Amino acid sequence: MTEDATPPTRPASTTPARRGWFHRAVDVVDERMGIKALTYPVPEHANNLAWSLGGVTAVAFVILLVTGIYLAQFYAPIPEDANQSVRDLVTGVWLGGFARGLHYWAAQAMFVLALLHLLRVFFHASYKKPREGNWLIGASMFLLTFLAVFTGTVLKWDQEGYEALIHNLDVAELLGGAGIWFTEEFTDRIPILLRLYNAHVVIIPGLILLLFVWHALLIKRHKISPHPEITVPEVESPEPFTAHLKRVAAFGLVLLGLLSLLGVLVPPVIGPTPVDGIEITRPPWMFWWFFPLEQWFGVASIAYVIAGVFGLIFLVPFLDRGPKRRWQERKGALAAAAVLLLALAAITVQVWIANPKGH
Numbered sequence: 001m002t003e004d005a006t007p008p009t010r011p012a013s014t015t016p017a018r019r020g021w022f023h024r025a026v027d028v029v030d031e032r033m034g035i036k037a038l039t040y041p042v043p044e045h046a047n048n049l050a051w052s053l054g055g056v057t058a059v060a061f062v063i064l065l066v067t068g069i070y071l072a073q074f075y076a077p078i079p080e081d082a083n084q085s086v087r088d089l090v091t092g093v094w095l096g097g098f099a100r101g102l103h104y105w106a107a108q109a110m111f112v113l114a115l116l117h118l119l120r121v122f123f124h125a126s127y128k129k130p131r132e133g134n135w136l137i138g139a140s141m142f143l144l145t146f147l148a149v150f151t152g153t154v155l156k157w158d159q160e161g162y163e164a165l166i167h168n169l170d171v172a173e174l175l176g177g178a179g180i181w182f183t184e185e186f187t188d189r190i191p192i193l194l195r196l197y198n199a200h201v202v203i204i205p206g207l208i209l210l211l212f213v214w215h216a217l218l219i220k221r222h223k224i225s226p227h228p229e230i231t232v233p234e235v236e237s238p239e240p241f242t243a244h245l246k247r248v249a250a251f252g253l254v255l256l257g258l259l260s261l262l263g264v265l266v267p268p269v270i271g272p273t274p275v276d277g278i279e280i281t282r283p284p285w286m287f288w289w290f291f292p293l294e295q296w297f298g299v300a301s302i303a304y305v306i307a308g309v310f311g312l313i314f315l316v317p318f319l320d321r322g323p324k325r326r327w328q329e330r331k332g333a334l335a336a337a338a339v340l341l342l343a344l345a346a347i348t349v350q351v352w353i354a355n356p357k358g359h
Contacts, residue, residue: 038213039241040220045227052248053117054138054215059252060110061208063259067103068201071096075155077197082157083273090270101263107149109259111286114142122316122337125325126225132317134218139313141211144204146310149286151200157193160281162274165192167283170299228325288351289344312340 030036045051074093076085089096118138121127127135150168154161169192172179180186186195271281283291293301312319320333327334 038216038220040216041223042241042244043224043226045230046224047244047247049251050120051224052244052251053113053120055245055248056251056255057110057113057117058212059248059255060106060113060259061205061212063106063256064103064110065205067099067106068205070099071103072201075197077155077194079157079191079193082155082193083270086156086270090267097267098260098263101267102259104268105259105262105266107152109255111145111149114145118142118313123327123334124225124228125320125330127317128225128320128323128325131218131222131225134215134222135317136314137211137215137218139310139316141208141215142313143310144208144211146286148200148204148208149284151196151204153284154193154196155200156270157274158271159274159278160271160283162276163279163281164283164287165196167294167299167302171303174300174303228327282351282355285348285352288348290347291351292347292355309340309344 026035049056071089074085074089074096076082086100090100091097121135121138150164154165154168168182169184172182181195182192184192186192282288290302290305293305320330322330324330
């Protein structure tokens with residue numbers, strides 16, 4: 001009698017492969033800081049540029065933080081020295097001109113990207129129940145971006161920045177007690193330029209960071225909204241959240257490269273020290289849509305129009321409460337938005353053509 005001499009087969013090893021040092025380091029940090037609490041599942045339709053505009057906007061914000069920290073080391077936020085400190089920064093500080101150019105163009109990019117992100121969410125009706133709160137948070141961050149551009153314009157303390165501040169002071173006077181923070185009567189010991197500087201480097205970025213974390217947590221809670229044109233149930237992307245971050249980072253690197261080129265080839269200008277009592281400049285293009293209203297209807301119209309436009313933005317999820325999300329079923333809402341955008345664009349083009357240099 002013979003026995004089978006074939007040795008028994010060993011079961012395949014179930015020991016998981018050892019993770020790389022980077023992933024282990026992330027796990028160590030996450031165990032203590034809970035960073036992965038912000039991760040959320042990413043459906044396949046969200047793995048493209050249009051649905052990643054929010055992430056790319058965040059990249060522009062990070063660029064602004066990094067360059068802003070560097071610029072703050074050399075800026076003097078007092079009226080007597082502010083303009084000259086910017087000039088010295090550009091001409092006498094290592095990489096000062098490049099940092100300022102990159103900061104300037106990153107601000108333009110963040111404004112444009114935030115606007116495009118807002119329009120994408122509106123077009124796909126991603127603000128509808130239960131995501132109304134996240135729309136309000138996103139609209140608040142867009143308003144803060146608008147204010148950041150304004151305060152950054154004033155900080156140059158050239159003729160353009162000074163005239164922007166004077167217009168703001170005029171509107172604040174009309175608002176009475178509601179605008180007291182923006183007036184010189186708020187305190188006679190701290191220059192308003194210094195208070196705007198504090199708002200630009202501390203208050204506004206801090207609020208944006210807090211709202212961004214809240215924004216991400218709500219996305220995790222409610223998940224990314226389904227695509228309105230996809231009617232069949234969609235399987236979540238098998239890729240981990242880190243793959244989505246890598247895709248956003250790739251878009252961000254392209255953005256960084258483009259902004260760096262603009263910072264070198266088209267550096268922002270700075271005008272002379274301001275002269276009181278004259279108006280010869282034109283504000284940055286983001287403000288052109290209400291620029292001629294002062295000439296047509298007076299200074300008060302600026303406050304009313306800004307409040308009206310941003311008020312409509314905040315009211316969007318409450319004005320369009322129906323369950324329909326496909327654009328073919330929301331022609332009324334899209335037509336109203338198109339009329340508003342075309343009107344603002346027409347005013348902007350009119351300013352560009354009829355007032356190329358200023359008042």
